[in-house]
Amino acid sequence: MTDRTDTAAVNGATGAPLWLLAELTYRCPLQCAYCSNPLDFAAVQEELTTAEWIEVLRQARAMGAVQMGFSGGEPLVRHDLEELVAEARRLGFYTNLITSGLGLDEARIEALREAGLDHIQISLQAADPDVAAAVAGSPKAHAKKLTMARAVKAAGYPMVLNVVLHRHNIDRIDEIIALCDELGADAVELANCQMYGWAHLNREGLLPSRAQLEAAEATTARWRERLAERGRDMRLLFVVPDYYGERPKACMGGWGSIFMTVAPDGAVLPCHSARMLPMTFPNVRDRGLREIWYDSEPFNRYRGDAWMQEPCRSCDERHKDVGGCRCQAYLLTGDAAATDPVCSLSPNHHLIEAARREADTATRAIEALTLRNVHESRVFCRQ
Ligand code: SF4
Ligand code: FES
Secondary structure, three states, X not given: OOOHXXXXXXXXXXXXXXXXXXXXXXXXXXXXOOOOOOOOHHHOOOOOOHHHHHHHHHHHHHHOOOEEEEEOOOHHHXXXXXXXXXXXXXXXXXXXXXXXXXXXXXXXXXXXXXXXXXXXEEEEOOXXXXXXXXXXXXXXXXXXXXXXXXXXXXXXXXXXXXXXXOOOOHHHHHHHHHHHHXXXXXXEEEEEOOOOHHHHHOHHHXXXXXXHHHHHHHHHHHHHHHHHHHOOOOXXXXXXXXXXXXXXXXXXXXXXXXEEEEOOXXXXXOOXXXXXXXXXXXXXXXXXXXXXXXXXXXXXXXXXOOOOOOOHHHXXXXXXXXXXXXXXXXXHHOOOOOOOOOOOOOOOHHHHHHHXXXXXXXXXXXXXXXXXXXXXXXXXHHO
């Protein structure tokens, strides 16, 4: 292993990872059509054991990581979740659980609270149970989620809800916010679907039109005013889809900059989507996290700006947005080093404009979405 100090000199400004996302499993009782897990999730069989995860947590904390998220798939399908939370807390992490709420009950909430879990975020699909069922592939999940959201709040946690918006639920954002208000939510992330994983596969059926998006933003703004008039403290965060920007986001704060994901089988990634890139990512079963972060080729490949192509290479904004998202660049152009086509300066921006035009006229019914499923995933495994 290369000495840490030498490596820092080689990598210039590479700092420690601050965020660790532990994707405990790709297993999930739901089948959301916008799942960000890889299309070939079924190829990942051997999940890290409890002992291996604890070693990951220890190494990440020793490197300086302070925040961590437990996600999946559905992290609650892991029966050792409470044990992992307790260890993370003992090590001094601030811990978040990102969950559908399925697999939760009062006893488990209490066990997680005793383990020291700091924060729980529950996802909702819609206000309308039929839309929720159609997009998640489960007729029963919606009611269960509402019950668990209330139980989480009753246990003393703030109620933080995440609703993924897309063309089949965004027109009913008024009802969605009203439902969150009625539930007593403290914060709601109205996150427009970003086009990775299964969402990219279903893009034509998910991307809202600009008119839908603008109407939803206006409704959210009216709700903020009404909530303020009532003195109701419910934060509404509206996240615009990348496809309607003119400049890309600085994805993950920059590749290998502050964020590290460990996948269910121990693969270490700079973001949760990178697994589909044509690169081989290192695994905690073979190498230590410190060596992976500072010295592995995949983590170093898109650090700094030497890898950039034009127009990013000579652009004044290159340190602000780091050329956008590598995964989005790859999904749209086949070249992970290309300028993110979201940028209006990209020679490939026409791809984004074409997707927006398509969204203006798309008629695909919600029933035509491909739900995440093992059968289809096995097909992608073979590709
Ligand atoms: Fe950012 Fe590259 Fe666009 Fe410049 S050309 S704004 S660096 S994505
Ligand atoms: Fe992978 Fe943006 S999601 S770099």
